[in-house]
Amino acid sequence: MDTTPTYPTGYGQSKRRAQRAAFGIFRTLSLIIVFTLFAILGFIIYKGAGVISWEFLAEAPTDGMTDGGIFPAIVGTLLLMLGSAIVAFPIGIMSGVYMNEYASKSGWVVKFIRLMTNNLSGIPSIVFGLFGMALFVKYLGFGDSILAGSLTLGLLSLPLVIRTTEEALKDIPDSIREGSLALGATKLQTIWKVVLPMGMPRIMTGLILSLGRVSGETAPILFTCAAYFFPQLPTSIFDQCMALPYHLYVISTSGTDIEAQQPIAYGTALVLIAIVLVINLLAGWFRRYFEKRVKTKQ
Amino acid sequence: MKKVLERVVKWLLTASGFVTSLVILLIIAFLFAEGAGLFRERVIEEGYVLALHPDNPVREMTAAEIKAVFDEDITSWTALGGPDVPIETFRLEDADKYFTEEQLGAQYENAGALISELIGSRPGMIGFIPESMAVDGAELNFIEDNSISPAEVFAGTEWFPTATPAPLFGMLPLLAGTLWVSFFAILFALPFGISIAVYMAEVASPRVRGFLKPVIELLNGIPSVVYGFFGLIVIVPILQQVFGLPVGESGLAGSIVLAIMALPTIVSVAEDAMRNCPTTLREASLALGATQWQTIYRVVIPSSMSGIASGVVLGIGRAVGETMAVLMVTGNAAVIPTSILEPLRTIPATIAAELGEAPAGGAHYQSLFLLGVILFFITFIINLTVEYISARNRAKNR
Structure with missing residues (x-):
């Protein structure tokens, strides 16, 4: 008996043609986006590369910000990254450990915390800026300071740290925990000696990526920390500081002499992009390096 | 000893688990505390009044109307339910158009009385003047200074937060x-x-x-x-x-x-x-x-x-x-x-x-x-x- 289904003539051909067209469109659109990324990166690297010099990186701005370098802004951004790490990493990792190791997986507590964490990660950065200004700058009286900026940025990056910690620990099989417990280790010892070291590579990757995010944030530090011009280096955590993203914003929108400042803007943008690139490469390298050494999945 | 440590750590971890929830609560609290304050603010800039001729029956103006009047978009009182007189606006900066410096006095000490008298004598005039200057001229009427209403904010179509006499917060x-x-x-x-x-x-x-x-x-x-x-x-x-x-x-x-x-x-x-x-x-x-x-x-x-x-x-x-x-x-x-x-x-x-x-x-x-x-x-x-x-x-x- 003939079991071949009957199709209208040309059906097979037309459906193959439809597939070719659809995939062609997908490929084209993907290419456009790849091109967009390279256009942005290429443009900034091309325009900024000529500006970068040792003087540009290691000197303070001079002549009303129309000349000189961006050293204080680089230092400021590094300080803010460090400060936010001090705020977010311990709390975030502890919170992630609690979620995965202590709280009951299906209980309302976990659901509630996860809901709140997801919500926090969706709150716009400018709202963090408002909040940081109201709480840290005004209410607690820190003033515009590195402390207030770091706290604000730390809270902003908290959800990312919590989520990556949780994800990292979730993939560690229970049999490993049970093995440790069976050997007589307490729960805390198990977490400290077994679970955390195994989860570390992926936690670290998350931490590095959160630093990358912090380095580029402008809105949260607008009103909590960033100074337009603060050429000397900050001496205490109650000082204001310059920061790369804010510097780029100010110089490209409200500079005193847009023409003379254009090169500085390109240079600043390039340094910012470089930080992001380095951090992304570092995170990727970290992930690959440690995944070879520690097998967290079976 | 070990038990105590275990318990302390567990307590600490639990506490940090709730940090994000706490942050959200704080964000809501602080944003609301400041944001809700807007509705307690007065429409007209603090310390100032809008003074009218005593015969002018207009008592209430919205912030948008005040702005339109002072921008000279509204030019007659009829539009505001008043008499058919053209509107004249008066700001403190205009004082030297009407009076000489000697009349006003070196410290503006006579300004209050003079301006009050001026507004009292012009049926179509609306004056945006400091409260202190209007006190001695008791013969004036004032626009009621209501608090900013939610309707003006949420349904307002004009955002002029630094306009005087009345900023507009239409969002x-x-x-x-x-x-x-x-x-x-x-x-x-x-x-x-x-x-x-x-x-x-x-x-x-x-x-x-x-x-x-x-x-x-x-x-x-x-x-x-x-x-x-x-x-x-x-x-x-x-x-x-x-x-x-x-x-x-x-x-x-x-x-x-x-x-x-x-x-x-x-x-x-x-x-x-x-x-x-x-x-x-x-x-x-x-x-x-x-x-x-x-x-x-x-x-x-x-x-x-x-x-x-x-x-x-x-x-x-x-x-x-x-x-x-x-x-x-x-x-x-x-x-x-x-x-x-x-x-x-x-x-x-x-x-x-x-x-x-x-x-x-x-x-x-x-x-x-x-x-x-x-x-x-x-x-x-x-x-x-x-x-x-x-x-x-x-x-x-x-």
Whole structure:
């Protein structure tokens, strides 16, 4: 008996043609986006590369910000990254450990915390800026300071740290925990000696990526920390500081002499992009390096 | 000893688990505390009154009417339910048009009496003067100074937070601007986002995917201020030339930049959803003789629809809340947009641009916190929607 289904003539051909067209469109659109990324990166690297010099990186701005370098802004951004790490990493990792190791997986507590964490990660950065200004700058009286900026940025990056910690620990099989417990280790010892070291590579990757995010944030530090011009280096955590993203914003929108400042803007943008690139490469390298050494999945 | 340590650590970990919830509560508390203060503020600038001729029956004016009067858009009292006399406005700066310096006195000590007398003698005059100056001229009527009403704020169409005598805090243009750019941003990002997600999840070889994934991650990692800078230097001039605009900073420039920025969110969430679509479904479809493309749009896309929707909604959230890039390229004109080619202004951009200049504790400052509250709620609702979609999806897949 003939079991071949009957199709209208040309059906097979037309459906193959439809597939070719659809995939062609997908490929084209993907290419456009790849091109967009390279256009942005290429443009900034091309325009900024000529500006970068040792003087540009290691000197303070001079002549009303129309000349000189961006050293204080680089230092400021590094300080803010460090400060936010001090705020977010311990709390975030502890919170992630609690979620995965202590709280009951299906209980309302976990659901509630996860809901709140997801919500926090969706709150716009400018709202963090408002909040940081109201709480840290005004209410607690820190003033515009590195402390207030770091706290604000730390809270902003908290959800990312919590989520990556949780994800990292979730993939560690229970049999490993049970093995440790069976050997007589307490729960805390198990977490400290077994679970955390195994989860570390992926936690670290998350931490590095959160630093990358912090380095580029402008809105949260607008009103909590960033100074337009603060050429000397900050001496205490109650000082204001310059920061790369804010510097780029100010110089490209409200500079005193847009023409003379254009090169500085390109240079600043390039340094910012470089930080992001380095951090992304570092995170990727970290992930690959440690995944070879520690097998967290079976 | 060991037991105590275990318990302390457990307690500490539990406490840090609730930090995010605490932060959200604090954000709500602080934003509300400042934002709600706006409705306790008076319409007319503090310490000032609007004085009228004693025979003028007008007692109530909205902030918008006050502004129109002082901008000379309203020129007769009939428009405000008063007598048929033309309106004359008087501000303190106008004092030397009516009086000489000797008359006013070196310290302006005679100004109060003179101005009160002047307003009392001109039936059509409305004077915006300090409270202290009006006291001695008892023969005047005053416009009632009500507190700022929610209707004027939430339904007001004019945003002039620094106007005198009465600032206008109509938030509609800002809300409309925000939704307008976000809408177009998603419109641009959607075809790209879905196509790339499908391509990465279903079509591309592992090598191509291994190349595309970092590209998308990098797009996500570029700081918003760099996007803004790129938009300002490259996209804005191009748009100005192509469309022959007077200024290139426009809603369209904002939408394009936002589309690029929202794209990674849409792609990664939608791609995840499609990769989680069970292989058995796909194989069943292919076994029935469907092509790969038919399988994708008849089986894979419908079955991962909720994940795709989550991605799109999250992308909208990202677009709505984005500050710096939008601030730099949209031109920041606080008018209700009628075309995407006009400059417009979004809520986050307004906060970022104006908070630095608004005196702390004043009505303007509080109105910016109120904008923060609105923004918070928009994103809160968006996040809850995403949670709802994915919760429903989990329940369905169980």
